[in-house]
Every structure is written in structure tokens, then in C-alpha cells.
Amino acid sequence: MNILLEGIFYNGHGLAEGNRILLRFLDQAGYQVRIAARDRQEKNLVLTPQETRYISSFEHTELSSHDLYLYNGVGSHVRHRPEFCVNIARTTFETDRIPAFWVPELNKFDEVWVQSSFNLRSFRASGVNVPLRLIPNFFDMSLYEPRGPALKLPVSEPFIFLSVFDLKERKGYDVLLEAYLNEFSAADHVALVVKIRDHTKSDKVEELIARHPKPARDRPSVYVIDQMLTTSEMLGLYRASDAFVLPTRGEGWGRPFFEAMLMELPCIGTDWSGQTDFMHGENSFLVAVERFRQIANHENDMFNGHYWAEPSISDLQRNMRMVLKRKVEAKRKGRTARAELLEKYAMPKTAAKVVAEIAKYATRIREVNEARWQTTSNLLPYRSLVSDM
Structure with missing residues (x-):
């Protein structure tokens, strides 16, 4: 089967990592795959030369037929x-619905894959009427080993809360900072380390x-990491931390939670999406949802009019205080989380789901290609006649 896979592949975004694993x-599975990379200009940012060579080799694959577009x-x-x-x-999308202009185009597809039960509901409620399939997110889970070298941080406090996010309202970083500064003081000897993607926006924090x-003298410590980290450095950052926290307003999947849980960190997150x-x-x-708020004046107009969660400060x-006070219980939950994720979301299981969804179309693709070939064959004598005249 010939497959054209389109998306981003080379940068540090979670979607790019997912596409590399999907590829x-x-x-x-033995498919003939060509990729259409939307981020070719970012080839040399985060990948090793070996990985870049492997990925880019699929930009030149010859497809003998137009079988499946993914x-x-x-x-x-x-x-x-x-x-x-x-x-x-x-x-995927992260609010209670998807943008209305997505729906007509998605309904032209044979099926749509989503990452979560939350999206099964939101896509269907938004008017997507083609078959929806739940395919969990893609991870190289073998990388996420809790034991190993920790990233050296300029932090003297004995307990570190970690949060990883883009500086977007949806991520709830304003809620996080307010709750952290409300709850703790310098006397608690805790630190909050935030890893952000865009160094030009760290002034918001x-x-x-x-x-x-x-008062500034009473505030607990906050440290900001606003530089690009390699995968090994990110794993070291998780190992250097004692708990993960992110009061998000909405996620299609929640990749940072999943990563932190694979690293056995006690995780604090919103009970929605x-x-x-x-x-x-x-x-x-889990952090309770205080209410659902309609989004207005968002910098991305796609979100306006939708609803997302407002987590309870x-x-x-x-929850943050509980994790600090009940360290033994918190660590137990971290171990439980890792074991559950490794069992339920093992990549061979996810790969099998992907292959099964594609393989079921083999008969249709063969029949369509045979019909196309027959049509082309019937036209050949006519074309020959025209060329001879």
C-alpha cells in the first residue's frame, strides 16, 4: 500500500514527535510511505543527524499509486x-467543540482519528459525522526512564514543583502562579520551575x-527555563523535579502530563478534557473545575465563543500542599501512574491499532486501483488513434 503522510516532522513540537513515531x-508495517513535511526549514533544530537522515529519506519515496492519504x-x-x-x-482540539469551519472539510474524509474520549464527544457534538476512531497519542516510551542523570538546576530548595507549557492562556499558567504564590512562602522551602517554549515572552511570568x-521577601522561589532543551535534557529536568503541576483549561490529550507520569512524578492536573x-x-x-467559561477576546479567533474549564485555585x-506534605503517598501515585501507562498505552498496542485501521481499506484500494487501470487501458487506443491523425 502506498501512503502519503503529511504533517510536521522535524521540530520540537509534540505533533512532530508523534509524526516521527507514526512514520x-x-x-x-511494510507500507510504502512518502512524507509531505510542513516544517522542512526546521530540520536541524532538535534531531540528531541520523534521525534527520532517516526522516528526510521519506520525502523522496516514489508512490506507484495514490492509495491512502493520512x-x-x-x-x-x-x-x-x-x-x-x-x-x-x-x-485534535482543546475546548468543548471544534472550529465550525473544520467540520465540512473533515466530513469529506473516510474517517477521522482523535486522541481522547474527550475529542470523540466534542468532534461528534460539533457535527463531524464520518467515523471517528480513538487512536491514543504516539510516544517513544522507551526513553522515559525515571532513573538516570538529573539536569543540574540552580535551585537550592529541597522540593521542586515542575510545570511545562507554552505561554498561552489555555495552559492556565496564571492560575498556577496565583495558587503557588498564595499557598507557599519562602519558609516552605519549595521552588516552582517552569519550562516555557518562547523566550521572548518570559516577561509575562x-x-x-x-x-x-x-511581599517579595516572603514569596516562594520561581525559576524560569526559556531555552530549547534536548530530549535528554528534558528527561533530566523531570528527574530533577519532585512533582508536576499544570492547571490547564483544556487539552486534546495532555502530553506533558503523560511524560511526567511516565517519569513517576506525582501529577496535579485539571479534572477535565x-x-x-x-x-x-x-x-x-485532580483539580476540581470551578466553572466553565466562555472564551472571548482570544488572540486566536478560533477559540472565541467556545467554552473551557476554569480550575479551582x-x-x-x-493539592499542591497535599503533595508536599504527603510525599510517600504522592510517590506511590507516581509509581502507579507509570505502571498503568506502560501497560495500557504500550506502543506495540497503539501501532497495532494504526495498522488495523489502515489494513481494513486494502480491498477497497485494490478495487479502486483496478477500476482506474481499466479506465486508463480503455482510453489508450483512442489516444493512440488521435496521435496518429
Whole structure:
């Protein structure tokens, strides 16, 4: 089977990592795969030369027929490819619905893959009426080993809360900073380390801290990492931390939670959206939703009019304090989480789901290609006659 896989592959975004793993699934299954990389200009940012060579080699694969088109990326860019026998889209969204303009295009596809039960509900409620398939996120889980070298941090406090996020309102970093600064003081000897993607926006974090009413001398420590980290450095950052916290307003999946749980960190997160597929009261610390808020004046108009969760600041404070006070219980939950994820989301199981979804179209693709070949064959004498005249 010939497959065109489109998306991002080379940068440090979770979608790119997912596409690299998806590509390996397809390659190992024996499919003929060509990639259409939307981020070719970022080839040399985060990957090793060996990985870059492997990925880029698929940009030149010759496809002998247009069998299956698989798009894995942001839904705004999804476009049906009628020249392919089968079209599959894989995408996600983080609010109670998807943008209305996505729906007509997605409904042209043979099926749509989503990452979570949350998206099964939100896509269907938004009007997507083609078959929806739940395919969990893609991870190289073999990398996530809790034991190993820790990243050296300029932190003297004995307990570290870690948070990893883009500086977007959806991530709830404003809620995090308010709850942390409310709950703790310098006397608690704790630190909050935040890893952000965009170094040009770190002043947003500093402004929120400066506006907090607690006197500067009494505030607990906050450290910001705003530089690119390699995969091994990120793993070292998880190992250097004692707990993970992110009061997100909405996730399609919740990749940072999943990574932290694989690293056995006690995780604190909002009890709503994609992460609740793998986070529950026995393996993590869930923050109650105070209310659902309609989004307005968002910098990305796709979100306006939608609803997302407002996590309870007081419940977030309670959970952070609990993790600090009950370290033994917190560590037990971290171990439970890792064991559950390794069993339920093992990549061979996910790869098998991917291959099964694609393999079921083999008969249709063969029949369509035979019909196309027959049509072309019937035209050949006519074309020959025309050329001879």
C-alpha cells in the first residue's frame, strides 16, 4: 500500500514527535510511505543527524499509486485529497467543540482519528459525522526512564514543583502562579520551575509574579527555563523535579502530563478534557473545575465563543500542599501512574491499532486501483488513434 503522510516532522513540537513515531509504525508495517513535511526549514533544530537522515529519506519515496492519504496535524490545515482512494485525518482540539469551519472539510474524509474520549464527544457534538476512531497519542516510551542523570538546576530548595507549557492562556499558567504564590512562602522551602517554549515572552511570568500582593521577601522561589532543551535534557529536568503541576483549561490529550507520569512524578492536573483518559484519583491529583467559561477576546479567533474549564485555585492550592506534605503517598501515585501507562498505552498496542485501521481499506484500494487501470487501458487506443491523425 502506498501512503502519503503529511504533517510536521522535524521540530520540537509534540505533533512532530508523534509524526516521527507514526512514520516508523508505517515503515515497520511494510507500507510504502512518502512524507509531505510542513516544517522542512526546521530540520536541524532538535534531531540528531541520523534521525534527520532517516526522516528526510521519506520525502523522496516514489508512490506507484495514490492509495491512502493520512494527514496528522492542526485541523485548520486539513484538506481532502480526492486523487487518493482513502483519506484519513488525525487532529485534535482543546475546548468543548471544534472550529465550525473544520467540520465540512473533515466530513469529506473516510474517517477521522482523535486522541481522547474527550475529542470523540466534542468532534461528534460539533457535527463531524464520518467515523471517528480513538487512536491514543504516539510516544517513544522507551526513553522515559525515571532513573538516570538529573539536569543540574540552580535551585537550592529541597522540593521542586515542575510545570511545562507554552505561554498561552489555555495552559492556565496564571492560575498556577496565583495558587503557588498564595499557598507557599519562602519558609516552605519549595521552588516552582517552569519550562516555557518562547523566550521572548518570559516577561509575562515575571509580571504576574510582580503583581502578586505577597511581599517579595516572603514569596516562594520561581525559576524560569526559556531555552530549547534536548530530549535528554528534558528527561533530566523531570528527574530533577519532585512533582508536576499544570492547571490547564483544556487539552486534546495532555502530553506533558503523560511524560511526567511516565517519569513517576506525582501529577496535579485539571479534572477535565483529554488527560482524564489516563489521569484519575488513584494515579494523580485532580483539580476540581470551578466553572466553565466562555472564551472571548482570544488572540486566536478560533477559540472565541467556545467554552473551557476554569480550575479551582483553592483546590489547586490544596493539592499542591497535599503533595508536599504527603510525599510517600504522592510517590506511590507516581509509581502507579507509570505502571498503568506502560501497560495500557504500550506502543506495540497503539501501532497495532494504526495498522488495523489502515489494513481494513486494502480491498477497497485494490478495487479502486483496478477500476482506474481499466479506465486508463480503455482510453489508450483512442489516444493512440488521435496521435496518429
